[in-house]
Amino acid sequence: MSLIEVKHLRKTFETDVRRTGRFATIRSLIKPEKREMVAVEDISFSIEKGESVAYLGPNGAGKSTTIKMLTGILEPSGGSIEVAGLIPHKSRKMSSYQIGVVFGQRSQLLFDLPVKDSYDLLRYMYSISWEQYHRNLREFAEVLEVEHLLNRPVRTLSLGQRMRCEILASLLHEPDILFLDEPTIGLDVVAKERIRAFIEKINREKGVTLLLTTHDMHDIERLCHRTMIIDKGRLIYDGSLQHIRDHYATERQIKATFEDTKLAEAAASLFIGFNVHTLVEERMLKISYDQHHIDTSTLLKHLLEHTQPRDLTMQDENIDALISRIYREGISGSPQEPQHELEGVVVSS
Incomplete structure (x- = not known):
C-alpha cells in the first residue's frame, strides 16, 4: 500500500454573498445567499515511501488546500485520504507523529523565546526520548549550520536562519513524511542552497518522503523526481519533469x-x-x-x-518559461480562461 493515497479528493468553501440596495442587510438575514467556492475537485494520486514529489500550480490553484487536508488541518468535502495508514482529519494526533510540516510563511517556533525552547517544547509534545532528541538536534543543527542560533530569540533571526530552524523543528520526531509549502520563498541564493542540500540529504539517506509546493523551479529540478501540476483545483499532470521537457517544450x-x-x-x-x-x-x-x-x-x-x-x-525553452506557459495554456497546449483564485457558483439556502 502507498504511503499517501488520495482518491477523488474534493474541497469546497461556503461564503456569504454580499447584497446591495435597499434593505440589503435585512434581506440577507431573512434569506441569506451563499456562494460555494470549489478549491479542489476530484484529485487522485498515490505517493510511495521515499518519493520526492513537486506539487505545482499557480496561486489559488488549490496547492495549500491540498496540503492542509493531507495534514489534517482541513476536512475534505468529498473523496478519501490516507496518510501512513491513517485518515488525517480523524486521527490528527496519531497522524502528527508520522508527518513533519513546514509552511514558508508561517512559523511553529515561539517568536519571543530562544529557538531551543521551542525544540524542548516539541520534544515534550511528541514524547521524544532524551537520547533521540539530543542525537537529532546535534545532527540536524550541524548539517543546517544553526548551532550558534539555538540560544537566540526567534524574532532576532533572519528569514533564511528561521527557515533552517523551522525545518529542523519539523524533523526532530523523525517523521516518515515531510510536507514543504514554499520552504525557500524570499530566501537569498546561499540560504536556498543550504536548505536544498539538506532536504536532498534526508530524502536520500533517511528515506523521508517529500511533498513540495514551490514557485521556484530550481527547487524542483534539484529535489524532485516526480511532478504533479494542479490548475483550478484539478490535477492536470502527474509525471516526470523530463517528460514535460520532452513533450511540451x-x-x-x-x-x-x-x-x-x-x-x-x-x-x-x-x-x-x-x-x-x-x-x-x-x-x-x-x-x-x-x-x-x-x-x-x-x-x-x-x-x-x-x-x-x-x-x-x-x-x-527553459523550465520556468515552460511551466508558466502550461499554467497559461494548459497541458494540452490549448488556451484556457485566465486563472481565478477559486471557481464559484451561487447557491441559495
Missing part, C-alpha cells in the same frame, strides 16, 4: 550575431512570411518559433544560405 530560439545592426535587421527581413517571431537587439537577431510548426533545419538552412553570422547558438 516546443518553443526554441535561434540567436545569430552579425557584424553590425544593419546586417542583423537585413537577416530578420528574410523571415517575413515565416511562422516565427524575430527580434533584433543591437547586432543580435533572435528567431523564436514552435518546433511543431516549423523545422529548425529549415530556418538554419534559410539563414545560412543568405547571411554569414559571426556566431550562432540555439536555446530550448
Whole structure:
C-alpha cells in the first residue's frame, strides 16, 4: 500500500454573498445567499515511501488546500485520504507523529523565546526520548549550520536562519513524511542552497518522503523526481519533469550575431512570411518559433544560405518559461480562461 493515497479528493468553501440596495442587510438575514467556492475537485494520486514529489500550480490553484487536508488541518468535502495508514482529519494526533510540516510563511517556533525552547517544547509534545532528541538536534543543527542560533530569540533571526530552524523543528520526531509549502520563498541564493542540500540529504539517506509546493523551479529540478501540476483545483499532470521537457517544450530560439545592426535587421527581413517571431537587439537577431510548426533545419538552412553570422547558438525553452506557459495554456497546449483564485457558483439556502 502507498504511503499517501488520495482518491477523488474534493474541497469546497461556503461564503456569504454580499447584497446591495435597499434593505440589503435585512434581506440577507431573512434569506441569506451563499456562494460555494470549489478549491479542489476530484484529485487522485498515490505517493510511495521515499518519493520526492513537486506539487505545482499557480496561486489559488488549490496547492495549500491540498496540503492542509493531507495534514489534517482541513476536512475534505468529498473523496478519501490516507496518510501512513491513517485518515488525517480523524486521527490528527496519531497522524502528527508520522508527518513533519513546514509552511514558508508561517512559523511553529515561539517568536519571543530562544529557538531551543521551542525544540524542548516539541520534544515534550511528541514524547521524544532524551537520547533521540539530543542525537537529532546535534545532527540536524550541524548539517543546517544553526548551532550558534539555538540560544537566540526567534524574532532576532533572519528569514533564511528561521527557515533552517523551522525545518529542523519539523524533523526532530523523525517523521516518515515531510510536507514543504514554499520552504525557500524570499530566501537569498546561499540560504536556498543550504536548505536544498539538506532536504536532498534526508530524502536520500533517511528515506523521508517529500511533498513540495514551490514557485521556484530550481527547487524542483534539484529535489524532485516526480511532478504533479494542479490548475483550478484539478490535477492536470502527474509525471516526470523530463517528460514535460520532452513533450511540451516546443518553443526554441535561434540567436545569430552579425557584424553590425544593419546586417542583423537585413537577416530578420528574410523571415517575413515565416511562422516565427524575430527580434533584433543591437547586432543580435533572435528567431523564436514552435518546433511543431516549423523545422529548425529549415530556418538554419534559410539563414545560412543568405547571411554569414559571426556566431550562432540555439536555446530550448527553459523550465520556468515552460511551466508558466502550461499554467497559461494548459497541458494540452490549448488556451484556457485566465486563472481565478477559486471557481464559484451561487447557491441559495
